[in-house]
Amino acid sequence: MTYIQSSAAESPRALRRDEQRFVPLPFLTSCEHTQRRLNKEMSIRHFEAGETLQVRGCCHHRIHIILQGTATLSTSLPDGRTQILRLLMPSDLIGRLGSETTRYDVTAISDVMAGSISRHEFESLLRISPEMTRRVLHSTLRELDEARDWLLLLGRKTAIEKLASFLLTLQRRSQNLRPNLVRLPLCQFELADLLGLTHETISRQLANLRDQGVIECHGPRQIEILDIDSLVDMSGGEIDECDISYVMQ
Amino acid sequence: MTYIQSSAAESPRALRRDEQRFVPLPFLTSCEHTQRRLNKEMSIRHFEAGETLQVRGCCHHRIHIILQGTATLSTSLPDGRTQILRLLMPSDLIGRLGSETTRYDVTAISDVMAGSISRHEFESLLRISPEMTRRVLHSTLRELDEARDWLLLLGRKTAIEKLASFLLTLQRRSQNLRPNLVRLPLCQFELADLLGLTHETISRQLANLRDQGVIECHGPRQIEILDIDSLVDMSGGEIDECDISYVMQ
DNA sequence: CGGAATCTTGATCAACTTCAAGCGTCGTGG
């Protein structure tokens, strides 16, 4: 992983002092030339929580790479029902390679720092660097797997199974000191839009888990998993994180 | 598009005589060398309707490219609930690039003819040919868009909206002489697994559409769309086929 | 013709939504 220096002039908001200086920059290749060009062309942008990074159906000219913070990728029906398609985390790409127009909405749900680069620039880098193309292909394939796992969750799981599955995903993903202490990156409204439920159902099922002693809530967003085995049972069968060996490098 | 000749010795089953001779072979590049090697390494295989092409969680060594026929990509929970993730049609890849193990099941729902090539061979072709890699990336991005559109359908649409949306997708995709005559590639059980419903609900909602005069059924699998505007209204807002301009060639 | 698979229809039921009201917390402005 290579790093880019974030200049002090760009005044990151709500980012801790010691996090400001160096930012991991993904998709960099071993090729010096490509790397220099990516460094040169990419600028750092900051977005506040709640800010819109992308609106679907719009012409877009810049690709963003999340460096810090979380955003949602979402879409909705004309009557307002919305579905969150994915949480975007550091190293995720925002924008649609190969298309003039975006297809989904992107909204920051925490303060977000992102690398910004012109889409044409990024695409011409891909044309130059087969290695970078392979890396992007690779991460796209992983996103596709994730989306497909989510299809099973949305199409076939019950409310409690959806919630249990999601908590387990969070737990797996978090590299906390206390691995069973999970911080919800979303409020219950957003959680509902992610799991295809209503916020009332989310609240009730969380209470349900709490009453059964499976979780304990420390504040509205801090959840401690007390009984992970029960949670696994209630998730209706987890799709194991497949150990994808990275043959494609 | 380049073509490969299907040798008579391989005796395709249930494929019409005039379809047997030449098969479109996708992902071919303008590079002569790559093309020759792909031609050389790929063999033709036939699968009968109902046959399993891939089981999830298994080690896999061969990539298949569907040349004719339809298969389903699916996954299921331990208790048997299953979700069909996508219909696989000609030019779709079967297998997971970059991973030793498969993640989903693939089942033929009609007789299928597929090109078969060793995964390592295919991956080393990708390493050689940046153009081919870009094409695969491109089609993966499109699959990702499709999967995400399906997330909205499964998470937020009602039964009738799901069915209407699917019929419209079929209609859009079919290049029939009579564009409003749609052939269902699936039985109602499979349709249920695709739309996240039960087969009884499918049957009832089809009857519903029939009673309202929106569709007319000619046999169990032939559906004529009588009132496409109503169908669009009932679909709860279609995601427009975005006109992705192929900037990435 | 017989049997399996598929489709249809009805009755009942459960899960989840909808609607409604109330509570706690936080931030802002008087």
Add this chain to the structure above:
DNA sequence: CCACGACGCTTGAAGTTGATCAAGATTCCG
């Protein structure tokens, strides 16, 4: 510093959708 409103969360009651269970009808094929 307190009051107020916005927002997020909780809980209850009622309503709907779609699932489940069950029984037939139809089609398909050997």
